[in-house]
Every structure is written in structure tokens, then in C-alpha cells.
Amino acid sequence: MPFPASEAAHASPGTSVYAHYQIIRRNGAVVSFEPSKIAVAMMKAFLAVHGTQGAASASVRETVDELTQSVIRALMRSRPGGGTFHIEDVQDQVELGLMRSGYHEVARAYVLYRERRAQERAQQAQASQQAAEPTLHVSDRGQRVPLDIASLQGLIESACAGLGTEVRPEPILAETKRNLYDGVPMEEVYKASILAARTLIEKDPDYTYATARLLLHTIRKEILGEEVPQSAMGERYAEYFPGFIKRGVEAELLNPELLNYDLRKLGAALKPERDLQFDYLGLQTLYDRYFLHVRKTRIEMPQAFFMRVAMGLALNEIDREARAIEFYEVLSSFDFMSSTPTLFNSGTLRSQLSSCYLTTVPDDLDGIYESIKENALLSKFAGGLGNDWTRVRALGAHIKGTNGESQGVVPFLKVVNDTAVAVNQGGKRKGAVCTYLETWHLDIEEFLELRKNTGDDRRRTHDMNTANWIPDLFMRRVMEKADWSLFSPNDVPDLHDRFGADFERAYVAYEEKAARGEIKPYRKVPAVDLWRKMLSMLFETGHPWITFKDACNVRSPQQHAGVVHSSNLCTEITLNTSDTETAVCNLGSVNLLKHIKDGQLDHTKLQQTINTAMRMLDNVIDINYYAV
Structure with missing residues (x-):
């Protein structure tokens, strides 16, 4: 003790x-x-x-x-x-x-x-500490010089300025120095600071803005050839912008018509302070995929990017400069954002600005491969694709021209999948396609397994989306625990264009013919078993999606123009398609958070934003380059 x-x-x-x-x-x-x-x-x-x-x-x-x-x-x-x-x-x-x-x-x-x-x-x-830390040298423009720690510290401090007391420059600087070595290129020093700041985002989300500002510094240095402080960017943007448009035209990236704008007026309208609104992921995505470049060297600054998009959408306006500035204001403030194809291609030589294309594939070899070709052309210029494959005959169906049997829809879908991978929107992002098939199609069970990671890989499509196109009658049969009949579409050609009670009458009549042996191939399965397999595949692979044919058609305001055979890549658009009609949707997003004032939705501002947004979307229809 x-x-x-x-x-x-x-x-x-x-x-x-x-x-x-x-x-x-x-x-x-x-x-x-x-x-x-x-x-x-x-x-x-x-x-x-x-x-x-x-x-x-x-x-x-x-x-x-x-x-x-x-x-x-x-x-x-x-x-x-x-x-x-x-x-x-x-x-x-x-x-x-x-x-x-x-x-x-x-x-x-x-x-x-x-x-x-x-x-x-x-x-x-x-x-x-000074004795322990030898002087680091960097490679800057071909010369070996001591690393200016004070300058690096000043850059990091300015990136953290105004972001709150929790966002401090010291840990960013310490982590940056820890990852440097003697003789490191100066570009790698700046990359190290970005990576150092990025690792701190999980500790405090506001570090994302510090990281974005460090990235913004490297973007400005790459494009302007020198370091320019934020305070001088207003004047510098105005100087840079006319030259950027000229360089884009000379490199055959931009439409020469953009040179007819008053470029000085538009350059003076750019607002450099809006560069600071970006978080890291947003700015990095723009840099990687959206900013124009000449042989991998970026030539487009963030505000110039928004103005280029706005100019491309205002080409047919009477007072083009005023409209371009109006469009620029809603884009650069993040009040409204155009779709990815519009951001990619507005103002370019191939201004494919539309978001999604919906098609229906015919049941003949010419039509099938023409549809795949159209997929490739649309995907090349960033269009998202929704294909209705219900009309293509099933495995085992008779082919009159060769007196043989069809291999069904799955081998063709493998080609569609590989086309989406091969034509990847100019390297900007993967091609995106969704295939729809109605639930009565004889190949439906194999269709459900397209995204599985097991089985014959030649009959798998790992890179495209799939969706069921389900009539209400199937869901009633599931609830009644009744049987469900599967047909090849060449034997029941009118089911594709029918819905509701009309579809049910025709379907039941075909079931009666099949029961008499008048339709082959044909198969009957318990509806509950098929539904269980649909849900099992959905849980296992996330596909096929569940979409409803009758709900889309009953609510369609365009019933006079035909039947809705599928939705689009993202399943939010329902438009009718046919052999002569490719449906096109043009999208944009209103940022409601930017329209909240004193805890309430600012209806006046929202009305202004939507008016401008609708004008932009109307212009997309007029200006759009249709690849097919």
C-alpha cells in the first residue's frame, strides 16, 4: 500500500x-x-x-x-x-x-x-526539424530548383480560406510533403496536394471544396500557362475567352458560327467566383469527360464551358448574346443543368443534344442489323438507348427463307451489348442501352438470365440493361396462381400492338389456338414460378427491371399516335415507337435546392428558371444533329 x-x-x-x-x-x-x-x-x-x-x-x-x-x-x-x-x-x-x-x-x-x-x-x-528535413528539389520547366515551401503553403491556405474552422491547411501540407521526393516534377507536387486534401473529405465534407480549388489551380495552370490568383480571374477570363473559341474552331471542335457572336461581350459576362461553387467530384468529372481538349491538353475553363453550351443553344435566337448570357446564368449558377449529351456537344460540329432514343426492332435480318447500326451511331454522340426487341421471333421458331429454325433473340442481344462497349461515346463514357422484352415472349426465361455471372458467357450481356415489359394480365394470373402462355411473336404478331382489354382478348384467343395445337412453338408455365424467377434475378443481378405495359399506355397522352412499346434507358420516358417513328427525349434538371428562400420554395425564381429551361429545351429540338 x-x-x-x-x-x-x-x-x-x-x-x-x-x-x-x-x-x-x-x-x-x-x-x-x-x-x-x-x-x-x-x-x-x-x-x-x-x-x-x-x-x-x-x-x-x-x-x-x-x-x-x-x-x-x-x-x-x-x-x-x-x-x-x-x-x-x-x-x-x-x-x-x-x-x-x-x-x-x-x-x-x-x-x-x-x-x-x-x-x-x-x-x-x-x-x-530543419536539420532533419533536407531541402527538396523539384523539376520545374526542365530546371532543378528548390521547392518553394512558402508558395505551396500559401496555395493550400488560399484553398482552405473561408471554409470554416474545421478545414485547416496544416494536415494537407503535412500529407503533401510526406508524399514528395527529391527531383519530383512540379506537376506531381500539385497532384500530391490534391490527393492529400481528398483523403480528408471523409473527416469533414467541406474538404471537398478545398480539394476542388487545388484542382482548379492545376486546370488554370494547364490552360493559361501560368498561376493566376482568384482575384485576377475576372480580367483573365475576359481576355482568354475569345481566343478559346477561335482555338476550338481552328481545331475543328467548335462550330465556326460561334465566331459570329460578340465574344468580348460574352467573355465579360463570365463570373469567375462561380468556379468556387464546385465540389471535387463535380470539377474532376468535368475535367475528365466534358472540357474540350486538343490531344489531351484541356483548352476549356469551367465558366467558358458553361458559356460554350449556352452559345450552342442560342444559335437560332434573334438576340443571341442576350439569350446566351441568360442560358449561361442558369447553368453556371447550378439553378438548372442540361443533360450530358447537351453539355458534351452543344456548340460543336456534331451537336447531338438529345438524351434518349427509343426504337422498336423489326423481325428481319436487315431490320435487326440496321437497328444495331443506329444504336452505334446514336451512342457515338452520347445518346442513351431504349430498344424494344419483342417482335424478334423466339428460339426454335420457323424461318421461311431458309426453312430453318431461329436462334432466338439472345444472340442478337449479345451483339447489342458488345456494340455498346465498342462505341463508347468517344471515350467519354460507356455506351448505354436497355433492352425491353414482353413477358409472353418464348425467350423470356433466357432473357431473365442475361446478367447472370454464371452459365454460358456467349449468352450473357454484362454491360447492358434489361427490362421486362409486363401486361396487367400476367399480374392477374400471378395473383390467381394460374398458368401463363409463352409464344413466339411471329405467331402472334398483333399482341405487340395491343394493350388492356384488347390485348387480353387477343391473348386468350391465341391460348385457345395453342391448346388445339395450331401454334408451335408454344409453352405453358405457372405464372407464379415465372414471377418468382423475375424477382430472384432482380435481387441477384439488379435486372431485368420491372416495367408495366398497360400502365404506360393507359396514361399515354399520345394514344392517337400509336402504342408505347418500351421506356428509355432510365425508364422515366414513355413514348410511342414504330418502324417509322424513333422516339426522342430531351432532358434537363432543375436544382430545387437553389430555389429555397427562407425555408420556402421561391416560386418567382422557379418560374423564371423553368421559362429559361424550356426555351433551352425547345432549342435543342431545333438545333439537334440526328445521327440516324
Whole structure:
């Protein structure tokens, strides 16, 4: 058992009671607790005030002993069972003891001594750090020069400015320096700072804006050829913009018609402060996929990108500059955002601005491969695709021209899948296609397995989407636990163009003919089993999606123009298609968050945004380049 604090206070400095107590030094080392050192420190403080003669008197020594015991008692009261004290805590207790006993001059001398020692330690630490860190050299424009740490620190501090107290430059700088090596190219230094900031996003989401600003610095340096501070970007944007349009036209990237705009007026309308709105993922995505480049060197700055899109959409306007600025305002403020194809291609030589194309594939070889060719052409210029394959005859169906049997729809879908991979929108993103098949098609069970990771890979489509096109009659049969009949579409050609009660009458009539042996091939399955397999595949692979034929057609405002045979790639558009009609949808997104004012939806601003957005979408229809 350790001695009580009162006993320990009167024990001699060499008594083993102090073995239960230890001191943590500033470098983290743990040493034995030696009360005699407290007495020595206090005596030095008295010497500083009273001189050597006054301090040598018996009364001063007695005072120091009493004060030392007082400090020891106070420390041990806080740790009656033994423990550790930090050296700073001990010194704080000495200061407190001197002040409480009325020795204010001595306490002052002790405080000054502590401060002086703290400064000496800081200087020593800085000197040792500089000695430990050799000067890093970087490769900058072919020259080997010392890394300007102060400049790098200033860049990182400016990236963190105004983002709150939780976003600090120190950890970014420390992580950046940790990943550098002697002779590193300067571009890699900037990349290291971006990666360092990016790793901190999970600690505080606001680091995403600091990361975006560091990326913005490298984008400006790549395009402008020099470092330009944010404060100078207004003037610099105005200077750069006319040259950017000219360079884009010369490189055969932009429509020469853009040169007929008042480029100085449009350049002056650019707002560089909106560059700071980007988070990291948004800006990095624009840089990787959207900004125009000449042989992988970017030529398009963020605000120039928005203005180029706006100019492309205002080509047919009477007052083109005013309209372009109006369109630029809603885009650059993120109030409204055009679809990806519009952002990719607006103002270019091939301005394919529409989002999705819906087609229905005929049941003949010419038509099938013509549809695949059209898929490739539309995908080349960033169109999303929705194909209705219900009309193509099933596996085992008779082919009159060759007196053979069909291989069904699946082999063709494998070609569609590989076409989407091969024609990948100019390397900007993967081709995107969704295939729809009605639930009564004889190949439906194999269709359900297209996205499985097991089985014959020649009958799998890992890179495209699939969707069921389900009539209400099937769902009724599921609920009634009745059978469901599967047909080849060449034997039941009118089912494709029927829905609702009309579809049910025709379907039941075909079932009766099949029961009499008049339709082959034909198969009957329990509807519940087929539904269970649909759900199993949906849970396992995420495909095929569940979409409903009758719901889409009953609610279609265009029933006079034909039947809706499928939706689009994202299943939000339902438009009628036929051999002569390719459905096209043009999309844009209103950012409702930008229209909230005082916790309420700002209807006036929303109305203005939607009016402008609808004008832009109307112009898409007029200007659009149709690849087919």
C-alpha cells in the first residue's frame, strides 16, 4: 500500500513512497518523481529575486521546504493511490503555491523563466526539424530548383480560406510533403496536394471544396500557362475567352458560327467566383469527360464551358448574346443543368443534344442489323438507348427463307451489348442501352438470365440493361396462381400492338389456338414460378427491371399516335415507337435546392428558371444533329 499523502509529504526525498509516482516529460519519456527538483526550481526563483545572499538565509530555505511540501501534498491529493504527473502540471502547481503564499515577485520570476525555456525549446525544435528535413528539389520547366515551401503553403491556405474552422491547411501540407521526393516534377507536387486534401473529405465534407480549388489551380495552370490568383480571374477570363473559341474552331471542335457572336461581350459576362461553387467530384468529372481538349491538353475553363453550351443553344435566337448570357446564368449558377449529351456537344460540329432514343426492332435480318447500326451511331454522340426487341421471333421458331429454325433473340442481344462497349461515346463514357422484352415472349426465361455471372458467357450481356415489359394480365394470373402462355411473336404478331382489354382478348384467343395445337412453338408455365424467377434475378443481378405495359399506355397522352412499346434507358420516358417513328427525349434538371428562400420554395425564381429551361429545351429540338 502507498503512504497517505500526508505521510508522503513529510517523508524524505529518498523515501520509497515516491516510487509510486512518476513524471511525464515533454518528449513523452516517463521518469521517477523527485521532489528535490521542485525545491531546486523554487530556490532558483528566490535567487532571481533576492540574490545569492538573501536566498542563502535559513528563513528562505525553510520557506522553500514548506512550499515544496505544500506542492507535493497538492499533487498527491489528486493521485492518492500513486500515478503520473505531467511536468507542466507540476510547474503549474508550483506557480499556484507561490501565488497563494504571497510570493508574487518570486512567482513572476518563475513564470518568466518557464516562458524563456519554452522559447528555447521551440527554437531548438525548429533547428532540429530543419536539420532533419533536407531541402527538396523539384523539376520545374526542365530546371532543378528548390521547392518553394512558402508558395505551396500559401496555395493550400488560399484553398482552405473561408471554409470554416474545421478545414485547416496544416494536415494537407503535412500529407503533401510526406508524399514528395527529391527531383519530383512540379506537376506531381500539385497532384500530391490534391490527393492529400481528398483523403480528408471523409473527416469533414467541406474538404471537398478545398480539394476542388487545388484542382482548379492545376486546370488554370494547364490552360493559361501560368498561376493566376482568384482575384485576377475576372480580367483573365475576359481576355482568354475569345481566343478559346477561335482555338476550338481552328481545331475543328467548335462550330465556326460561334465566331459570329460578340465574344468580348460574352467573355465579360463570365463570373469567375462561380468556379468556387464546385465540389471535387463535380470539377474532376468535368475535367475528365466534358472540357474540350486538343490531344489531351484541356483548352476549356469551367465558366467558358458553361458559356460554350449556352452559345450552342442560342444559335437560332434573334438576340443571341442576350439569350446566351441568360442560358449561361442558369447553368453556371447550378439553378438548372442540361443533360450530358447537351453539355458534351452543344456548340460543336456534331451537336447531338438529345438524351434518349427509343426504337422498336423489326423481325428481319436487315431490320435487326440496321437497328444495331443506329444504336452505334446514336451512342457515338452520347445518346442513351431504349430498344424494344419483342417482335424478334423466339428460339426454335420457323424461318421461311431458309426453312430453318431461329436462334432466338439472345444472340442478337449479345451483339447489342458488345456494340455498346465498342462505341463508347468517344471515350467519354460507356455506351448505354436497355433492352425491353414482353413477358409472353418464348425467350423470356433466357432473357431473365442475361446478367447472370454464371452459365454460358456467349449468352450473357454484362454491360447492358434489361427490362421486362409486363401486361396487367400476367399480374392477374400471378395473383390467381394460374398458368401463363409463352409464344413466339411471329405467331402472334398483333399482341405487340395491343394493350388492356384488347390485348387480353387477343391473348386468350391465341391460348385457345395453342391448346388445339395450331401454334408451335408454344409453352405453358405457372405464372407464379415465372414471377418468382423475375424477382430472384432482380435481387441477384439488379435486372431485368420491372416495367408495366398497360400502365404506360393507359396514361399515354399520345394514344392517337400509336402504342408505347418500351421506356428509355432510365425508364422515366414513355413514348410511342414504330418502324417509322424513333422516339426522342430531351432532358434537363432543375436544382430545387437553389430555389429555397427562407425555408420556402421561391416560386418567382422557379418560374423564371423553368421559362429559361424550356426555351433551352425547345432549342435543342431545333438545333439537334440526328445521327440516324
